Amino acid sequence: MSRPAAVQFTAGELALVRRLQALYPDKRAALLPVLQLVQDTFGYISLEAEEYVAGLFDLPPAHVHEVVTFYTLFFQEPKGRHVVSVCHNLTCHLEGAPTVLAHLRMRLGVDVGATTADGRVTLLAVECLCACEMAPMLQVDDRYEGNLTPAKIDRILEGLE
Amino acid sequence: MAERILTRNFHLPESHTLRVYRETGGYEGLSDVLAMAPATIIETVKRSNLRGLGGAGFPTGVKWGFIPKGHQGPVYLVINADEGEPGTFKDRYLLEKDPHGLIEGMIVSAHAIGSRLAFVYVRGEYVQPWRIFSRAVQEAYDAGFLGKSILGSGVDLDVVVHRGAGAYICGEETGLISSLEGKKGWPKLKPPFPAVRGAFGAPTIVNNVETICHVPHIVQRGASWFAALGTAGQGGTRMYSVSGRVARPGVYELPVSVTLRSLISEHAGGIANGRRLKAVVPGGSSAPILTADEIDVTMDVDGLKNAGTMAGSAGVIVMDESVSIPEALMIVARFYAHESCGQCTPCRESTGWIYKMTRRIVEGRGRKEELDTILDVARRGAGTTICAFYDGAVGPYISYIEKFRDEFEALIPK
Ligand SMILES: Cc1cc2nc3c(=O)[nH]c(=O)nc-3n(C[C@H](O)[C@H](O)[C@H](O)COP(=O)(O)O)c2cc1C
Numbered sequence: 001m002s003r004p005a006a007v008q009f010t011a012g013e014l015a016l017v018r019r020l021q022a023l024y025p026d027k028r029a030a031l032l033p034v035l036q037l038v039q040d041t042f043g044y045i046s047l048e049a050e051e052y053v054a055g056l057f058d059l060p061p062a063h064v065h066e067v068v069t070f071y072t073l074f075f076q077e078p079k080g081r082h083v084v085s086v087c088h089n090l091t092c093h094l095e096g097a098p099t100v101l102a103h104l105r106m107r108l109g110v111d112v113g114a115t116t117a118d119g120r121v122t123l124l125a126v127e128c129l130c131a132c133e134m135a136p137m138l139q140v141d142d143r144y145e146g147n148l149t150p151a152k153i154d155r156i157l158e159g160l161e
Numbered sequence: 162m163a164e165r166i167l168t169r170n171f172h173l174p175e176s177h178t179l180r181v182y183r184e185t186g187g188y189e190g191l192s193d194v195l196a197m198a199p200a201t202i203i204e205t206v207k208r209s210n211l212r213g214l215g216g217a218g219f220p221t222g223v224k225w226g227f228i229p230k231g232h233q234g235p236v237y238l239v240i241n242a243d244e245g246e247p248g249t250f251k252d253r254y255l256l257e258k259d260p261h262g263l264i265e266g267m268i269v270s271a272h273a274i275g276s277r278l279a280f281v282y283v284r285g286e287y288v289q290p291w292r293i294f295s296r297a298v299q300e301a302y303d304a305g306f307l308g309k310s311i312l313g314s315g316v317d318l319d320v321v322v323h324r325g326a327g328a329y330i331c332g333e334e335t336g337l338i339s340s341l342e343g344k345k346g347w348p349k350l351k352p353p354f355p356a357v358r359g360a361f362g363a364p365t366i367v368n369n370v371e372t373i374c375h376v377p378h379i380v381q382r383g384a385s386w387f388a389a390l391g392t393a394g395q396g397g398t399r400m401y402s403v404s405g406r407v408a409r410p411g412v413y414e415l416p417v418s419v420t421l422r423s424l425i426s427e428h429a430g431g432i433a434n435g436r437r438l439k440a441v442v443p444g445g446s447s448a449p450i451l452t453a454d455e456i457d458v459t460m461d462v463d464g465l466k467n468a469g470t471m472a473g474s475a476g477v478i479v480m481d482e483s484v485s486i487p488e489a490l491m492i493v494a495r496f497y498a499h500e501s502c503g504q505c506t507p508c509r510e511s512t513g514w515i516y517k518m519t520r521r522i523v524e525g526r527g528r529k530e531e532l533d534t535i536l537d538v539a540r541r542g543a544g545t546t547i548c549a550f551y552d553g554a555v556g557p558y559i560s561y562i563e564k565f566r567d568e569f570e571a572l573i574p575k
């Protein structure tokens with residue numbers, strides 16, 4: 001869920017930030033967990049959010065920007081309500097990832113990297129999710145789904161609001 | 162059937178709970194182990210021939226011995242649960258099905274190296290494993306297995322579960338430390354090795370999930386028992402992740418003396434659909450490829466090294482005769498080009514260039530001299546970078562082309 005207002009944590013969220021910072025010998029180590037919290041709260045990590053987080057950590061905004069852009073799970077733009085990430089690494093490729101991607105492109109009407117016009121689904125192709133025993137597989141939000149067939153993919157899509 | 166150690170409870174429906182873990186003997190020997198001298202535990206682990214199971218195969222007890230003697234101040238234990246090596250999925254099973262096995266391993270290992278604060282770095286995509294493991298950590302705190310003076314022993318341990326955010330390079334131990342410190346995951350030049358100067362500037366031991374899960378069993382059942390399960394240079398069993406064109410893909414825990422042939426044909430059910438084997442990657446995508454004629458090797462660190470490849474993470478990717486090796490290399494090359502962290506020039510430039518060349522070849526637009534260009538570029542960069550990521554890319558570049566050159570040449574227009 002996202003809260004698209006100005007980037008500002010509530011008192012409860014700020015208390016959580018301080019708890020996270022206190023877990024480590026150096027509070028800056030909580031940067032990734034706090035960025036995760038920003039993304040969970042606001043949907044993505046805007047430049048404004050980077051500056052806000054930099055303030056919480058006494059870090060230059062450039063440091064936060066460098067971190068946000070380094071990791072694939074941080075989104076700098078709004079994403080869909082659901083993210084479907086298809087593994088296209090070796091085993092999944094051998095077991096049919098190209099067909100899975102083609103089926104999803106057709107059903108969703110978007111290319112890899114794009115979000116459907118109604119904001120429902122962002123489609124991504126990603127590297128090995130380390131579930132190669134269920135290849136071809138994908139991640140939909142928090143969940144892994146494997147041994148994909150067109151029918152199974154359709155069922156997964158039907159379950160997404 | 163050989164004895165299974167790490168996966169013995171996987172078939173039990175609630176194997177991840179403290180209740181089932183204790184019913185099957187978990188934490189039973191912990192009090193006695195915490196009463197042992199740390200040096201005795203390190204010596205036992207050394208004699209057991211336990212080799213790191215994350216990829217590098219370094220002897221675990223020897224690494225623990227690198228912490229400077231007489232060091233004052235904190236020491237950290239960091240568990241590498243950033244599983245990302247293509248073809249590998251064993252740590253996911255351990256986090257989900259035996260989280261208390263890892264926690265008990267951490268308690269014993271932390272006691273051995275004198276660490277009172279340990280971190281578990283879980284890859285960001287592993288949401289379900291992270292939830293299950295975090296719940297287990299809470300259970301362990303509530304039951305007095307973590308925190309101050311564990312079981313009244315005077316030994317303390319706190320565990321912080323830390324999530325990554327998507328970057329293969331953070332599996333490399335110094336990249337992992339950078340990431341844990343809140344930075345981008347750039348590896349650091351060694352020396353200093355993490356055991357001397359690691360996370361937050363303190364001596365740090367980074368070990369793989371599976372490595373640490375072995376430790377309580379070794380300490381309780383003895384070094385010779387563990388050593389005898391394996392080969393001369395490596396003790397124990399390990400978890401082989403088998404995927405690709407086999408009848409039964411999955412995790413197989415077997416003594417490291419098992420042969421690749423037996424792993425594929427007996428344990429994983431042979432090649433699917435009655436086809437013939439063509440090639441196997443035996444240790445995750447960074448391991449050089451083996452042809453169908455090269456699978457009578459034992460799956461221990463030395464056996465695979467002697468066969469010109471590596472045990473790596475024990476991710477076994479099986480390809481049958483219908484698989485195009487040039488296409489497989491293109492997929493692998495795309496991975497390394499995407500995941501290069503960009504710090505070292507040879508890696509940053511070569512991985513991108515080699516991906517483009519393999520892609521051109523697969524698309525029928527390659528030039529004959531490009532195969533030698535790939536080999537040349539690959540060889541020049543090997544060993545010149547800060548971390549082993551690029552060497553892990555070079556292994557497949559060279560071996561796929563050298564062993565299947567005909568297939569590449571057939572795609573190149575005359
Ligand atoms: C590019 C690269 C990626 C790696 N990825 C992992 C990984 O995902 N998990 C892991 O345990 N070790 C990984 N390693 C190995 C670690 O650097 C380190 O050797 C290991 O975590 C040490 O633990 P061990 O001795 O118990 O194996 C990787 C190494 C390299 C060079």
Ligand code: FES
Pocket residue numbers: 087088089090091092093127128129130131132133135137247248249
């Ligand atoms: S190749 Fe897709 S999960 Fe590993």
